[in-house]
Amino acid sequence: MKFKRSSGILLHPTSLPGPYGIGDLGPQAYRWVDFLSKSGCSLWQILPLGPTGYGDSPYQCFSAFAGNPYLVSPELMILDGLLSPEDLSSLPEFTPGRVDFGVVIPWKLHILDKAFDRFQCSGLTELKDAFDSFCDEQASWLDDFALFMALKESNGGGSWIKWPASLRERSPKALAKARQSLSPAIRCQKFYQFLFFRQWQALRNYTSSKNIQIIGDIPIFVAHDSAEVWSHPELFYLNRKGNPTVVAGVPPDYFSKIGQLWGNPLYKWETHAQDRYAWWIQRIKHVLDQVDIIRIDHFRGFAGYWEVPAREKTAVKGRWVPGPGEAFFEIIAEAFGELPIIAEDLGEITPDVVAMRDRFNLPGMKIVQFAFHGSPDEPFLPHNHISNCVVYTGTHDNDTARGWYERVPESERDYYRRYLARDGHDVAWDMIRAAWMSVAVFALAPMQDLLSLNNTARMNYPGNPSGNWSWRMEDDDLDEFSSARLREFNSIYGRKNPFLMQEESSLKLD
Numbered sequence: 001m002k003f004k005r006s007s008g009i010l011l012h013p014t015s016l017p018g019p020y021g022i023g024d025l026g027p028q029a030y031r032w033v034d035f036l037s038k039s040g041c042s043l044w045q046i047l048p049l050g051p052t053g054y055g056d057s058p059y060q061c062f063s064a065f066a067g068n069p070y071l072v073s074p075e076l077m078i079l080d081g082l083l084s085p086e087d088l089s090s091l092p093e094f095t096p097g098r099v100d101f102g103v104v105i106p107w108k109l110h111i112l113d114k115a116f117d118r119f120q121c122s123g124l125t126e127l128k129d130a131f132d133s134f135c136d137e138q139a140s141w142l143d144d145f146a147l148f149m150a151l152k153e154s155n156g157g158g159s160w161i162k163w164p165a166s167l168r169e170r171s172p173k174a175l176a177k178a179r180q181s182l183s184p185a186i187r188c189q190k191f192y193q194f195l196f197f198r199q200w201q202a203l204r205n206y207t208s209s210k211n212i213q214i215i216g217d218i219p220i221f222v223a224h225d226s227a228e229v230w231s232h233p234e235l236f237y238l239n240r241k242g243n244p245t246v247v248a249g250v251p252p253d254y255f256s257k258i259g260q261l262w263g264n265p266l267y268k269w270e271t272h273a274q275d276r277y278a279w280w281i282q283r284i285k286h287v288l289d290q291v292d293i294i295r296i297d298h299f300r301g302f303a304g305y306w307e308v309p310a311r312e313k314t315a316v317k318g319r320w321v322p323g324p325g326e327a328f329f330e331i332i333a334e335a336f337g338e339l340p341i342i343a344e345d346l347g348e349i350t351p352d353v354v355a356m357r358d359r360f361n362l363p364g365m366k367i368v369q370f371a372f373h374g375s376p377d378e379p380f381l382p383h384n385h386i387s388n389c390v391v392y393t394g395t396h397d398n399d400t401a402r403g404w405y406e407r408v409p410e411s412e413r414d415y416y417r418r419y420l421a422r423d424g425h426d427v428a429w430d431m432i433r434a435a436w437m438s439v440a441v442f443a444l445a446p447m448q449d450l451l452s453l454n455n456t457a458r459m460n461y462p463g464n465p466s467g468n469w470s471w472r473m474e475d476d477d478l479d480e481f482s483s484a485r486l487r488e489f490n491s492i493y494g495r496k497n498p499f500l501m502q503e504e505s506s507l508k509l510d
Contacts, residue, residue: 002338003293003363003441007495008043008215009036010396011447012058012459013071014099017473021094021104025199026073030206031478037210039483040490042497044207045215045444047396049200049290051149053225056101056469057460059297060223060264062149065141065286067196070108076199081124082115099470116191134194140282141227142190148227150185151178159225161242168242170231200290208292211499215342215444216291218284220298220305221248221264228279229265235272235279236265246307249315250347259306259315260463266307269324277328281335292340299343299362302328303353325352329360342390342442363441366391368431369404372415381419382438391440393431393449396459400448401428403455428452429485436493443495447473450482 016023016032023029036044050061051068058068077083088111092103119127135142148160155163166174179186207214222228224244229236237245244265252259272279287294298305301323308318333339343357345364357364366389371380378384385391393401405413405427413424422430428449435443448457448471460468490496 004042005441005495006042006213006497007436007443007490007493008041008045008212009447009450010045010392010444011473012047012396012469013049014469015447015459015472017475017477019091019094020074020088021092021107022070022099022101023472024071024073025196025203026075029073029203033203033207033210033212035478035483036212037497037500039486040496040500041486042211042495042499043213043215043293043442043444045295046217046291048217048219052469053223055465056099058217058469059219061226062152062223063141063145063227064218064222064283066145066193066227067200069112069192069196070105071199072108072112072192072195073199074111077111077115077195080127081122082118082127082195083111087111087114097472097474099472101470112192112195113188115195116188119191130198131191131194134197135190138193138197141286142193144231145193145227146186146189147175147179147182148230149189150182153185154182160230161225168230204290211497213292214290215293215295216287217295217297218287220296220301221262221266224263224265232279235268237268238265244310247310248301249306249308249318251306251318252316253348256463259318261308261312261315266305266321269328273324273327276331277324280328281332284332284336288336288340293342294340295342295344297344299345299357299364300347300349300353303350303356326356326359329356333360361388363388363390365389365395366438366440367394367398368392368434369394369398369401372408372412372419374411374415382434385438385440387439387441389440390442390444391435391438392443393428393435393445396446397462399455399458400446400453401431402449402452403458406454426452432486433489436489436495443493447477450486451477 011032013025013029014023016028018024018026018028033044048058048061049067049071050058050063051066052058052060053062054060074083074088078085092107094100094103151163151167152160160168167178204214233242239245246266247262248264248266249261250259284294303323303325304320305323306315306318307321308315329339339360339362341362343362343364345353345357346367366380366385368380368382368391371378382391394404398404399407405416405424417424420430420434429452432445432449435445446459448459457471459471
């Protein structure tokens with residue numbers, strides 16, 4: 001797909017500021033969109049929006065289709081008549097600048113349950129009609145998901161693998177009985193999803209009105225403890241009890257001697273191919289109903305992926321297995337035409353991955369942090385970029401730019417200073433400048449780099465099972481200085497949002 005030269009910021013909604021312990025889709029999200037617009041940006045990149053499970057990771061969700069109810073705004077629920085201000089008068093002691101999931105989750109669920117009780121007992125006819133329409137329109141995934149979550153709750157919250165065999169194996173009789181006995185809980189789960197998608201769609205409409213596109217994220221693999229694996233076991237390599245026989249990971253490399261054992265079940269690609277990847281088409285369509293552009297995480301897995309026997313404790317004893325390859329993207333292109341996709345092509349990339357990416361004209365990724373190893377031929381250096389790529393100062397999986405500078409060997413710091421003709425006192429903005437001046441069609445930076453934050457603001461350490469995904473902005477971080485500086489970069493490097501240019505022209509005419 002032909003993209004236009006532009007820029008943006010990577011910020012997951014959980015990192016937005018606000019008084020309720022976690023960023024949400026309420027007033028602060030709209031303030032954030034205004035900040036992007038005022039700064040001349042045209043892109044907002046987020047992480048997956050699904051309901052988080054293990055380790056609070058947006059890459060290990062209970063569903064590839066559902067939304068995260070922890071992002072639902074209490075303030076917008078007040079406007080809908082589902083909560084009263086008094087319901088929010090007594091808050092837990094939330095940690096400033098961090099998401100303390102152990103405190104946030106039970107409080108948010110308590111608030112959501114209050115809203116559901118009021119919804120059930122209220123005369124909010126218009127809202128109830130909208131809810132019924134939502135349930136009908138989304139039934140293809142919502143019915144299984146709501147049942148899955150209700151069953152999970154009734155079975156102590158553990159993985160579906162530990163449920164009674166009749167439920168684990170989806171006995172029609174057992175499922176019919178569960179639907180009846182758990183009817184209130186199932187309706188409650190559907191209500192959570194209704195609120196999430198209602199609030200997200202309103203925010204997306206506002207974002208679009210500012211000529212800002214949202215870049216979403218599709219992880220190639222799904223979590224084992226998810227509604228999709230439970231409801232479609234035939235699409236994955238599982239044994240009779242539902243456990244994976246092989247799992248996903250990456251082999252040992254420069255960063256890890258034991259590789260990374262992700263643990264996600266692997267697809268039976270031959271089964272997906274038999275119905276022309278219908279599940280994948282449904283998944284991509286669903287995400288494109290929420291965002292404008294998709295970043296496919298671990299794109300190389302479509303060419304070949306690292307398969308590890310499920311019994312292994314590390315990723316060392318794995319093997320490369322061919323993925324569905326170009327045939328997959330041929331069918332996806334038939335379904336969607338031009339593909340609004342960014343290919344995450346980092347790591348060990350082989351010629352077949354490059355050929356597949358280039359055949360479908362998908363922009364790959366360049367990371368400025370990876371550029372300063374000392375060779376002028378380094379592909380991540382800005383002078384080696386091509387226009388059909390997306391350049392980042394860093395991603396959610398990297399250190400912050402300042403954290404990088406404070407932790408890498410002096411040889412890298414020296415090359416960075418020589419290459420950019422800078423002294424290192426403002427490294428984050430030096431990298432933003434390098435990204436913005438690149439010929440790459442898109443330039444993006446994590447919000448942490450706009451704020452010049454150090455390693456303590458890092459979003460994720462790959463391979464660490466806990467302690468990630470918790471960074472949040474403070475209320476005063478959306479300041480005029482950062483906005484003006486970013487607006488200047490967008491102006492001088494030809495990335496300014498046309499919407500802002502029109503506004504400025506109107507002001508001059510007035």
